[in-house]
Amino acid sequence: MPVTDNHEEADTTELLSFVNERVAPLARIFAQLPLMQLRVRTADGMVTLVKAAPSAADGAKPSAAPKSSHAPKIQEGEPGRAYDTINAEAVGVFRPAPDVPEFGERVAADRVLGFVEALKLRNPVRAGAPCFFVAQAVEDGQAVEFGEVLFVVERGDIPPQAESAVDARTGFVEPVEDAVDEFGYALEPLLNSVDPGRTSPPGI
Amino acid sequence: MFNKVLIANRGEIALRIIRACRELDCKSVAIFSEADRNSLHVRFADEAFCVGPGPSGRSYLNVPNIISAAELAGVDAIHPGYGFLSENAGFAEICASHGIKFIGPPATAIALMGDKASAKHRMLEAGVPVIPGSGIIDSLTEAKKFCAEAGYPVLIKATAGGGGKGMRIVGRDADLAAGLTAAGGEAQAAFGNGGVYIEKLLVRPRHIEVQVLADEYGHVIHVGERDCSVQKPSHQKLLEEAPAHNLDADLRMKLYEAAVRASRACGYANAGTLEFLVTEDGKFFFMEMNTRIQVEHPVTEVVYGVDLVKWQIRIAAGERLTRRQEDIKPRGHAIECRINAEDPDKKFTPAAGRLGSVLMPGGPGIRVDTHIYTGCEVPPYYDSLLAKITASGRDRNDAISRMRRALFETEVRGLATTLGLHQRIMMNPSFVEGRTHVTWLREELLSPQTAAAGSHGG
Numbered sequence: 001m002p003v004t005d006n007h008e009e010a011d012t013t014e015l016l017s018f019v020n021e022r023v024a025p026l027a028r029i030f031a032q033l034p035l036m037q038l039r040v041r042t043a044d045g046m047v048t049l050v051k052a053a054p055s056a057a058d059g060a061k062p063s064a065a066p067k068s069s070h071a072p073k074i075q076e077g078e079p080g081r082a083y084d085t086i087n088a089e090a091v092g093v094f095r096p097a098p099d100v101p102e103f104g105e106r107v108a109a110d111r112v113l114g115f116v117e118a119l120k121l122r123n124p125v126r127a128g129a130p131c132f133f134v135a136q137a138v139e140d141g142q143a144v145e146f147g148e149v150l151f152v153v154e155r156g157d158i159p160p161q162a163e164s165a166v167d168a169r170t171g172f173v174e175p176v177e178d179a180v181d182e183f184g185y186a187l188e189p190l191l192n193s194v195d196p197g198r199t200s201p202p203g204i
Numbered sequence: 205m206f207n208k209v210l211i212a213n214r215g216e217i218a219l220r221i222i223r224a225c226r227e228l229d230c231k232s233v234a235i236f237s238e239a240d241r242n243s244l245h246v247r248f249a250d251e252a253f254c255v256g257p258g259p260s261g262r263s264y265l266n267v268p269n270i271i272s273a274a275e276l277a278g279v280d281a282i283h284p285g286y287g288f289l290s291e292n293a294g295f296a297e298i299c300a301s302h303g304i305k306f307i308g309p310p311a312t313a314i315a316l317m318g319d320k321a322s323a324k325h326r327m328l329e330a331g332v333p334v335i336p337g338s339g340i341i342d343s344l345t346e347a348k349k350f351c352a353e354a355g356y357p358v359l360i361k362a363t364a365g366g367g368g369k370g371m372r373i374v375g376r377d378a379d380l381a382a383g384l385t386a387a388g389g390e391a392q393a394a395f396g397n398g399g400v401y402i403e404k405l406l407v408r409p410r411h412i413e414v415q416v417l418a419d420e421y422g423h424v425i426h427v428g429e430r431d432c433s434v435q436k437p438s439h440q441k442l443l444e445e446a447p448a449h450n451l452d453a454d455l456r457m458k459l460y461e462a463a464v465r466a467s468r469a470c471g472y473a474n475a476g477t478l479e480f481l482v483t484e485d486g487k488f489f490f491m492e493m494n495t496r497i498q499v500e501h502p503v504t505e506v507v508y509g510v511d512l513v514k515w516q517i518r519i520a521a522g523e524r525l526t527r528r529q530e531d532i533k534p535r536g537h538a539i540e541c542r543i544n545a546e547d548p549d550k551k552f553t554p555a556a557g558r559l560g561s562v563l564m565p566g567g568p569g570i571r572v573d574t575h576i577y578t579g580c581e582v583p584p585y586y587d588s589l590l591a592k593i594t595a596s597g598r599d600r601n602d603a604i605s606r607m608r609r610a611l612f613e614t615e616v617r618g619l620a621t622t623l624g625l626h627q628r629i630m631m632n633p634s635f636v637e638g639r640t641h642v643t644w645l646r647e648e649l650l651s652p653q654t655a656a657a658g659s660h661g662g
Contacts, residue, residue, distance in 0.1 A: 091255055091269040091276065118272035119302070143276045145254040146269060147238060 083134055086125060086151040088144040092118030096140055101133035104159050113151050116144060131155045205521050206230050206280040209307070211249065212270050213285030216575045216592060217497070218245035221283045224513040233277040235270055237263035239583035244575045251277055258585045264288045267295055274304055281305035281520055287587060290496040291318050307520040309495045313470045317493040320363055321401065323470075327490045330469035332462045335481065335489040337403040344381055347402055351380065354404040360384060362391030363399040370394060371439070373405060406489070408641040409481040411435065412448050413494075414463035415504045417515055419525035420473045426460045427508050427532055430500055433640040434629065436552050437655055442622065442645065443629060444500035444540045446507045449600050449638040455486055466493065475501075475516050481642070502571055502594045503538040537603045538596040541611065541629075543574075545588040547620035551654050556584035560617030565610035569596045569603070582619060590616060600638065604630060625649070 088094070095115045101107050107127045114136070115122040131153040138150055154160045208231040211221045218234060222245060225232040234249030239258035246252045253273035256263030263269075265288060274282055282299050284290035290308065293315035299306040308314065317323045324334045338350040340363060351358050351374075360383050362370025370391030372383040384400060392398035415427040431448035432441045448456070463478040470493070477498050479491040501512045510527060519525060546552040562578045574591035576582070582590070593614065595607035608630045614623055628649060629635050635644075646655040 091253055091272040093276070119268055119275070121268075145273070146256050146263070147254050 083152045084131065084155040085137070085149045086113065086128065086153060088116055088125070088146060088148040088150055090116040090118045090123045091145050092116040092123065092143070094138045094140065094142045094144045094150060095122070096136055100136055103134060105133045106159070107131050107133050107153065116150075125150055127153065129155060132159045134160055205523075206305070206517065208233060208250075208277060208279040208281075209517065210235065210270070210274045210277060210279040210282045210304075211245065211285065212264065212282050212289055213287070214240050214243060214245060214264060214575075214586065215589065216573045217285040217499070218243075219248055219575050220513055220573055221285060222248045224511065224517060228514060228517060230517065233273070233279055235264070235273055237583075237585070239581075239585060242581065244577065253277070258583055260288065260585055264586075267298060271298060271302055271304070274299075275302065279304060281307050281517070283307040283517065284496065286496050286499055291494070293318060305520050307474070307516050309472050309474045309476060313472050314495045316470050317476075317495050320361070320492060323493060324490070326469055327466055330465050332466050332469075332490045333488060335403050335406065335491065338401050340399045340401055341384060344384065347380055347384060348377060350402050351377065354402075357405040357407070359403045359405040360387040360400050361403060362387060362395060362397070363401060364391065364395035364397040370400065406481050406483055408643055409483050410448070410641050411441075411479065411491075412451070412459065412482045412488070413477050413479040413498075414459050415498075415501070415512070416463050416467045416472065416476050416478065417510070417512070417519070417525055417527070418467055418473045418476070419519050420522065421524055422468075423525045424464050424467050424472070425525065425527060425529045425532060426463050427504055427510050427512070428534055429456065429459060430503055431640070432500060433642050434635075434645050435642050437646045437650070438552065439642070441500065442542055442544075443626065444503050445600070445603075446503035446538050447534045449537075451482075452486060455482070455488065459488060462488070462490070466490065474519050475512050499542070499589065499592070500540055502573060502592060503540045503596075506538040506571060506594055506596045507534045507536060508532055509535065536596055536598045537600040538594055539600075539603045539607050540592050540594045541607060541626040542589055542622065543591040543593065543614070543616060543626070544622045545582050545590050545619045546622055548622055548625040548654060549651060550620075552622075553620075554584070554588040555619040555621075556582050557619055558582070559619055561615055562617070563613065563615040564591065565593060565613035567609070567613075569606045570594070570610045571596070576616070590621065601636075604636060 093116065095117055097112050097114050100113065101111070107113070107130065109127055109129050111127045112124045113127060114125045116125060117123070134152040134154055136151055138144060138148065144150065205228060209221075209225050210233040211218045212235060213221070214236065222232045222234070231251070232249040234245045234252040235255045236243060236246045236252055237256055237258050237260070238254060240246065241254070253276070255269040255273055256266045267289070270282075270289075282304055284295070284307070289295040291314055293311040296306040296308060296311040296314055300311070316326060321340065324337065327334050336354045338347070341347050357373055357375045360372040360374060370387050372387040374380050374383040387400045388398040391400060411432045412429050413432060414429045416424060417427055418424040428446060429448050429451070430444050430446045432444045434443035435441050459480060462480075466478050467476060475497055477494040479494065480488045481491055482488045497513060497516060504510065505512055510532070515525065544552070545555045547555060558581050559576060559579060562576050562580070564572045564574060566572075571594040572591060573594070576590050593607070593610055595603050595610050597603040597606050608627075611623065611627050611630060616623055629645075632649065634640070634648060
C-alpha cells in the first residue's frame with residue numbers, strides 16, 4: 001500500500017480494499033445462504049450484511065397483509081441452499097413458541113417451535129424430525145401463506161457450528177452473538193485467503 | 205358493493221371473476237396452489253395467497269386455509285366459481301359463520317338441489333316433469349321391478365355423482381346386477397358414497413338448460429336457454445350454443461316457465477341453471493340444477509347482453525335485480541368451443557405439461573376466456589379446460605362461419621387438445637343442420653375406440 005500523509009485518503013483506500021477483499025467474498029457466500037442477515041465478527045472488526053426484501057421478480061406476489069422484510073425466499077433446488085426449512089402448512093398469523101431454541105440447539109421431532117394462528121386456532125409448528133435449530137425466519141405477528149419458511153434448521157447429524165467454515169454451512173447468523181469466538185475461528189481460513197495483512201499462509 | 209372479494213378457484217373462471225371485480229371497482233384476492241404459482245389469476249388479482257400444494261384436496265379444497273386467507277385479507281365475500289367448493293353447502297355455511305358472504309345461493313338451496321333425490325322430489329312437488337326414476341336401490345329385486353315398469357334401456361347413476369362417474373347404461377335384465385355393482389363401486393371410490401339409483405334412459409335426447417337469475421328479494425327471471433348436446437362419451441359438455449336452434453316456441457316457453465317455477469320452489473337466489481333433457485317428440489324432463497355459474501355462461505352473456513358474473517356479485521351484495529323479464533331478448537346466436545388438454549383419439553385422456561406456442565383468435569364476434577399463455581405449465585391436478593372460444597353472429601350460420609375462422613387462427617402447441625375435433629365438428633353437415641343430441645358426437649365423429657368409452661359410462 002503506498003504511503004500517504006493524507007489520513008482521509010488513507011482511510012478511504014483502506015475501506016475500499018476492505019470492501020473489495022473482505023466483504024465481496026462474504027457477500028458471495030451470503031447470497032447463497034437462506035438467511036436475510038449475516039453478521040461476521042473477527043479480530044479486525046465486524047460486518048453485517050442484510051438482504052433486501054424479495055422483489056416482485058420472485059414470482060409470487062406479496063399479499064397485502066404485512067410481511068417482514070426478513071422472509072427469505074427459498075426455491076426448491078436453489079443452488080447453494082445449505083439448510084433445511086420448516087414451512088407453514090396453515091395460512092395464518094405466525095407466533096413463535098415462548099421457548100424458541102437457541103442457535104445450534106438440538107431439537108426433538110415433536111418440539112413445538114411456533115404456531116400459525118388461523119380461525120382462532122393455534123396450529124402448532126413442530127420440528128417434524130430431529131434437527132439442530134438455526135434461525136427463526138419470520139417475525140411474531142407476521143401473516144404467512146402456505147409453504148412460507150418459518151424456521152431454518154440443520155437436519156444432519158452435525159450441529160451447524162461444528163464443521164468446516166468454508167463450506168458456508170456454519171451459522172453466520174445474526175442472532176447468535178455468543179458464538180462469535182467460534183465464528184472467528186471458523187472464518188480464519190477464508191479471511192486468510194483474502195487478507196494480505198495476516199501472517200498465516202494463504203489457503204489454509 | 206363489496207370492498208374485497210376472494211376468488212376460491214383457479215384457471216379461466218378465476219380470471220373471469222377477477223375481471224368482473226375490477227370492473228365493479230372491487231378488490232380481488234386470489235388463492236393458488238404451489239402448482240399455480242405462475243398462473244395468470246395470481247397476477248391479475250390485487251392480492252394472492254398460496255393455500256396448499258398442487259393436489260386440490262390440499263389447496264383449492266382446503267377450507268381452513270382458504271377461510272384464513274379470507275380473514276387475513278379482510279374480504280367481504282368469497283366467489284367459488286364452478287367446481288371445487290362451489291356446490292358445497294357446508295362451505296357456504298362456514299363462510300356465513302365467519303361473516304363472509306358466499307357469492308351463490310343460500311346453503312339450503314345448494315343442499316336441496318345438490319342431492320339428486322331431494323331435488324327431484326322437490327321438482328315433482330313443483331309440477332316440473334322429471335325423468336322416471338327409482339329411489340336409492342337397496343336390492344336387485346327392487347331394481348328389477350323398477351326396470352320392468354320403466355322399460356329398458358336404463359341408466360344407473362350415483363346419488364352423489366357428477367362428471368359421468370358412477371354411471372352405467374344397462375339394456376337388459378341380465379346385465380343389471382353387474383351394472384349396479386360397478387356403478388356402486390365407482391361411486392364409493394369417487395364420492396365416498398356408494399348410493400345409486402336407476403333412471404329411464406332417454407334415447408338421443410337434447411341437453412337444453414335454462415339460465416336463471418334471482419335476487420334476494422324474490423325477483424326471479426330466466427336468461428334464455430343453452431343447447432349443450434355436443435358431449436363427450438362421459439356426458440361432459442364440449443360445445444354449447446345459445447339459443448337452442450330448431451326449438452318449438454311453445455316448448456321453449458314451457459322450459460322457461462318450469463325453470464322459474466323450479467327456482468322459486470327451492471328458495472333460490474343468485475345465478476343458477478336448470479338442466480333438462482328434451483326428446484324428439486317434444487317432451488322435456490328436469491335433470492338437475494347447477495347452483496353456481498356454469499362453464500358455458502359466455503354464450504348466454506353474449507346473446508342476451510347480461511353480465512352474469514357481475515350480477516352474481518351484485519345480487520350477493522344485496523342489490524336488486526333490475527333486469528325485467530321482458531328485457532331479456534336474444535340477439536343473434538353464439539357458440540362456445542371448449543379447448544381442453546385432452547386427446548380425443550385416446551378416449552379424451554387428459555394431458556399435462558408445458559405448453560408451447562399459444563395463439564388465441566380475435567376479430568369480430570370472438571370472445572376468448574382463457575388462462576393459458578405460451579410456455580405456461582398445465583398441472584396434472586385439475587380440470588383440463590384450457591380455453592373457451594365463443595363466436596357470435598346474427599344467426600347460427602353466421603356464428604359457425606366465425607367459429608371456423610376463429611379455430612383456424614387458434615394455435616395451442618405442446619399438448620394434445622380438442623381443437624382439431626372442434627374444427628371437424630364445425631365442418632360436419634349434420635352439426636351445421638343442427639341435428640345434435642347427447643350421443644351425437646360419439647355416434648357421428650369419434651373413432652370406435654374413443655366412442656366405446658361411453659358405453660361404460662366413461
